[in-house]
Amino acid sequence: MSPVLRIAANELRLLARTRVAQIAVALVVALSAVAALTAISQGRESQEIRSRFQAQADREFDGQPARHPHRMVHYGHFVFRPLPALAGFDPGVDAFTGSTLFLEGHRQNSANFGDVRQSSLLVRFGQLTPAFVIQALGPLVLIFIGFGALARERESGLLRLHLAQGVGARQVLAGKVVALAAVAGLILAPALIALVWLALFGGAPAPAVAMLAGGYAVYLLVWVLITTSVSALAPSSRSALALLVAGWAVSAILAPRLATDIALAAMPQASRLETDIAIQRDLKKIGDSHNPDDPHFNAFRASVLKSYGVSRVEDLPVNYRGLIAMEGERLTSALFDRYAERQFAGQREQSRMALILGLASPTLAVRSLSMAASGTDLEGHRRFLQQAEAYRYTIVQGLNRLQAEALTFSDDTNRNRDPEAGRRVRIDPGAWRRTPDFVYRPASTAEALTAALPGLALLGLWAGLAGSLAWGAGRRLARGAG
Amino acid sequence: MPAPCSSSPAIEIRDLCVNRGGAQVLKNLQLTVNPGEVYALLGGNGAGKSTTLAVLMGFLRPTSGTARVTGLDTASEAAAVRGRIGYLPETVALYETLSAYENIAYFLGLSGARPTRSEMDAALDAAGLQAEARTRRTAGFSKGMRQKVAIAMALLREAPVLLLDEPTTGLDPVAAADFNRLVSGLRERGTAILMVTHDLLGAADCADRIGLLAGGVIVEEARPRGEVDLLGLHRRLGEAATG
Numbered sequence: 001m002s003p004v005l006r007i008a009a010n011e012l013r014l015l016a017r018t019r020v021a022q023i024a025v026a027l028v029v030a031l032s033a034v035a036a037l038t039a040i041s042q043g044r045e046s047q048e049i050r051s052r053f054q055a056q057a058d059r060e061f062d063g064q065p066a067r068h069p070h071r072m073v074h075y076g077h078f079v080f081r082p083l084p085a086l087a088g089f090d091p092g093v094d095a096f097t098g099s100t101l102f103l104e105g106h107r108q109n110s111a112n113f114g115d116v117r118q119s120s121l122l123v124r125f126g127q128l129t130p131a132f133v134i135q136a137l138g139p140l141v142l143i144f145i146g147f148g149a150l151a152r153e154r155e156s157g158l159l160r161l162h163l164a165q166g167v168g169a170r171q172v173l174a175g176k177v178v179a180l181a182a183v184a185g186l187i188l189a190p191a192l193i194a195l196v197w198l199a200l201f202g203g204a205p206a207p208a209v210a211m212l213a214g215g216y217a218v219y220l221l222v223w224v225l226i227t228t229s230v231s232a233l234a235p236s237s238r239s240a241l242a243l244l245v246a247g248w249a250v251s252a253i254l255a256p257r258l259a260t261d262i263a264l265a266a267m268p269q270a271s272r273l274e275t276d277i278a279i280q281r282d283l284k285k286i287g288d289s290h291n292p293d294d295p296h297f298n299a300f301r302a303s304v305l306k307s308y309g310v311s312r313v314e315d316l317p318v319n320y321r322g323l324i325a326m327e328g329e330r331l332t333s334a335l336f337d338r339y340a341e342r343q344f345a346g347q348r349e350q351s352r353m354a355l356i357l358g359l360a361s362p363t364l365a366v367r368s369l370s371m372a373a374s375g376t377d378l379e380g381h382r383r384f385l386q387q388a389e390a391y392r393y394t395i396v397q398g399l400n401r402l403q404a405e406a407l408t409f410s411d412d413t414n415r416n417r418d419p420e421a422g423r424r425v426r427i428d429p430g431a432w433r434r435t436p437d438f439v440y441r442p443a444s445t446a447e448a449l450t451a452a453l454p455g456l457a458l459l460g461l462w463a464g465l466a467g468s469l470a471w472g473a474g475r476r477l478a479r480g481a482g
Numbered sequence: 483m484p485a486p487c488s489s490s491p492a493i494e495i496r497d498l499c500v501n502r503g504g505a506q507v508l509k510n511l512q513l514t515v516n517p518g519e520v521y522a523l524l525g526g527n528g529a530g531k532s533t534t535l536a537v538l539m540g541f542l543r544p545t546s547g548t549a550r551v552t553g554l555d556t557a558s559e560a561a562a563v564r565g566r567i568g569y570l571p572e573t574v575a576l577y578e579t580l581s582a583y584e585n586i587a588y589f590l591g592l593s594g595a596r597p598t599r600s601e602m603d604a605a606l607d608a609a610g611l612q613a614e615a616r617t618r619r620t621a622g623f624s625k626g627m628r629q630k631v632a633i634a635m636a637l638l639r640e641a642p643v644l645l646l647d648e649p650t651t652g653l654d655p656v657a658a659a660d661f662n663r664l665v666s667g668l669r670e671r672g673t674a675i676l677m678v679t680h681d682l683l684g685a686a687d688c689a690d691r692i693g694l695l696a697g698g699v700i701v702e703e704a705r706p707r708g709e710v711d712l713l714g715l716h717r718r719l720g721e722a723a724t725g
Contacts, residue, residue: 003592010577010588017579157575164539165592166565478541 003167007175011149012182021145028133028141028187035130036089036194043088043202050080050099054438062433066426068415069403070325073396076104079438081384084375085204089195089212090131092376099384103392105329105399108336130191131370134216135363136252138187139223143244145183146227149176150477151237159477170474177228177470184220191216205445211373211452218459219366225466232473255361262357263350269343279339286331300327314409321412322404326397333393340389344382351378355454362462369455375448383443391438402431490553492517492643492674493538497547500533500698507533509698510547513676517642520665520675522685525695531678534695535645538676540564551643565593568636568673572648574628578621582611582631585620590638597638605634608667610660626657633664644668646677650684662688 001009015021057078064075081099150173153159162172192213198204227244234240270278287296304323305311313320355368371377403412411421443451493515500508508530515521525531536542537549540560549556551563576585586602597605606616609630620628629649636644646665650658658681665675665688679685685692686706694702 001591006588006591014577014579153575157571157573158577160539160541160571161569161575161589162592163541164564164567164569165589166561167592168561 003171004174004178007162007167007172008178008182011176011179015145015179015183024141024144025183025186028137029190031128031137032130032133032187033190035128035133036190038128039088039130039194040197040202043083043085043198046087047083050083053078053100054080054082058437061435062429064429064432066429068425069322069399069407069427069431070105072432073105073325073399076102077392077395077438078102079388079391079440081381081388082440082442084380084442085198085202086195086208086212086374087376089129089191089198090370090374090376091129092371092374093378093381094376097378097381101385101388103388103395105325105396106332108333108340108389108392130194131367131374134188134191134220135366135370138184138220139227139248139252139363140245141187142180142184142220142223142227143241143248146176146180146224147231147241147244148237149180149228150231151234151240152231154232154477155237163478168474169478170471173228173232173470173474173477176231177224180224180228181221184217184224188213188216188220205448207445208373208375208448208452211449211456212370215366215369215373215452215456215459218456218463219362222362222459222462222466225463225470229466229469229473232470232477251361252363255357255364256367259354259357259361259364263353266353267346267349269346269350275339275343279335282335283332286335296331297324297327300324316409318404319407319409319412320404321409322400322402322407325400325403329393329396329400333389337389340385347378347382355458359458359461362459365455365458365462367455369452369459372451372455373448375442377451379451380443384440387440388438395435398435402427406431490550491515492519492552493521493676494550494553495534495537495547496549498534498537498544498549499546500530500537500542501545502533502542506545507698508537508544511699513693513700515643515674515676517674518669518672519691520669520677520689522689522692523676523678523695523700524680524682524685524692525678526680529695530698531695532647535647535676535678538563538645539567539569566642568639568641568644570629570632570636570644570646570649572651573625574632576620576623576628576631579619581619582606582616582623582634585631586635586638589635593639595639601638602634605637606630608637609633609664610657625652626654629653629661633661637668642672642674644673644675646675646679648679648681649677650679650681658684659687 015025057080061075061077064072067075079101081101083094083099087094150159153162153172159169159172163169195204195209195213199206199209226247230244230247231237231240234243287294291297301313301320304316304320305313308316310316316323354364357364368377372379406427407425411418411424414421415425416422491514493513495511495513498508498511498513499506507528511530511534513521513523513534523531523534533542537544538551538556540556540563543557552566554563554566556563576582577588580588583599583602586597586605590597603613603616606613611627611630611634615623615627620631623631649665650661653661662684665677668675669688669690677685677689682692689706692704692706693700694704
């Protein structure tokens with residue numbers, strides 16, 4: 001057995017005989033295991049609930065009686081975002097953004113403009129997920145186990161005894177790194193088992209699972225290297241512990257919060273209230289279809305009459321009220337889309353900036369990677385909103401088209417005065433059943449992996465930095481023994 | 483790695499200068515210890531005793547001059563040098579959750595040795611550690627017991643050179659006498675021993691030569707087996723210690 005492996009094996013034997021280390025590792029492994037089991041069961045349960053409610057919402061929409069199409073436009077429809085297979089592992093922004101939208105005519109759901117950027121690890125402290133356990137608690141346990149690995153041995157003279165056997169200082173450091181990495185593997189094991197289970201039985205894509213497993217392994221390795229290096233470099237074991245705990249607090253607690261706040265301050269977004277006011281102001285500018293003097297709708301009417309070669313809306317072969325509804329929806333939706341795109345663009349910039357700030361913390365880097373690979377990042381939420389909006393526009397315009405083509409202008413105008421007209425404007429309920437159901441198309445595995453690459457690159461950078469620190473610490477350790 | 487010369491001294495220090503923290507700790511130190519010889523280096527605090535050991539162990543690089551162990555340069559061949567040295571620190575640190583056997587097996591394993599239980603028992607017998615203590619965790623071991631474990635390690639390594647750092651400090655008179663006997667036994671086996679100590683009487687009991695180190699140089703050397711004025715040497719040691 002090489003000296004490095006011998007030192008590592010001895011370190012693990014010592015840990016196995018130290019009650020505090022036993023308790024710390026057992027606790028975090030138990031937490032990780034519970035989080036993994038919870039992730040699997042809650043993921044399945046949550047998915048079942050969403051599927052059940054989506055089916056119920058579809059049934060209720062399809063089961064509506066004969067109605068005027070515009071009544072159905074206002075009846076609306078609920079859509080649920082299917083839970084990504086890895087959402088139990090890392091819920092990401094899902095808990096903050098919500099996964100349910102109510103779709104109806106003339107309005108775009110307000111969640112589009114929700115303040116979804118506010119998520120941080122502080123808020124997420126309530127969620128026991130494998131991602132949280134590894135991101136926040138894993139490094140802390142590694143610190144408590146590893147802070148004295150070299151500092152204490154230097155203080156006691158054991159380091160000198162090692163070197164006196166002809167072992168190099170870097171070999172001693174490497175042995176400690178291997179031992180602490182084995183502990184990190186133990187901490188990671190329950191989550192890895194959960195990931196493999198999700199890949200085999202939960203429909204999680206294997207490449208994304210591999211990306212998560214690799215990313216978290218690198219993340220913990222970074223902490224192993226940092227912990228061991230600081231233990232080698234610090235003047236005493238006590239100062240090593242203080243330095244490492246302070247570093248953990250900054251990296252795992254403060255940095256995510258600060259990164260969000262800095263991104264928000266550097267690229268401020270309009271609040272939801274400001275956005276709502278601005279939208280209402282712009283809506284008024286679009287025009288009023290009920291106002292006979294409204295310039296836009298007067299021009300629209302003129303162009304319709306001209307294209308059909310008639311002089312009165314009553315002479316049109318289609319129901320002009322349906323055309324008006326379609327035009328109104330087109331205009332308002334375009335306005336909503338503009339605001340949503342502006343908001344999305346701002347949020348993307350903020351996310352990009354927060355990612356760059358990930359240079360200051362490996363936790364930020366792994367969080368970015370984890371959410372992207374799990375499909376629970378902000379981009380996934382935007383994808384859902386955009387697809388839901390496209391679906392809303394399709395069904396609303398379909399109903400408006402039904403109003404234009406299946407109803408006469410005369411019946412539609414007199415439906416409240418003439419009971420027969422009122423009966424004729426009620427469309428056969430088969431039309432609701434023919435409305436397509438909402439089918440969410442998640443990001444492809446390739447897209448998810450591409451989104452996770454920046455986080456992986458940052459983690460790689462951190463691993464390089466931590467490796468260099470360890471290399472330098474080995475040199476200092478040899479000198480420090482004299 | 484150059485082959486050591488069998489006829490060369492076990493320890494050979496020539497014109498050794500070491501500067502630490504802006505001060506010259508060793509000044510052109512000359513020292514030779516031959517195989518089968520015990521050399522006691524005496525001196526007050528700050529005289530340069532521990533620095534000399536650190537240089538010989540390869541933990542410190544000389545500012546100038548050379549230090550060789552069995553012909554190997556301690557600066558450029560530190561790892562090989564350590565493989566030829568048995569080292570007994572002033573305070574022997576052992577893993578407290580491991581037994582004496584486990585400590586010995588682990589540390590010797592690092593240098594590639596694989597002592598059997600009977601070999602360890604023989605070494606521990608020679609070092610004087612009671613049999614019932616050998617399987618116990620070393621957490622409750624006294625300084626003397628720890629030292630015996632370290633001595634057993636040194637014996638098992640069969641290193642040609644033994645460096646002892648204040649070996650009898652903190653030992654009761656009986657344990658110190660036992661230790662001195664052990665050192666004499668090692669000398670008989672041909673081991674070159676350099677011990678740094680404050681204990682003049684102990685040194686006189688087992689050393690072949692005594693060097694008085696003061697201000698980074700050996701100011702006086704004596705052979706206790708011949709005619710030596712121990713009281714005079716003790717007085718001069720005190721004077722050297724107080725500067």
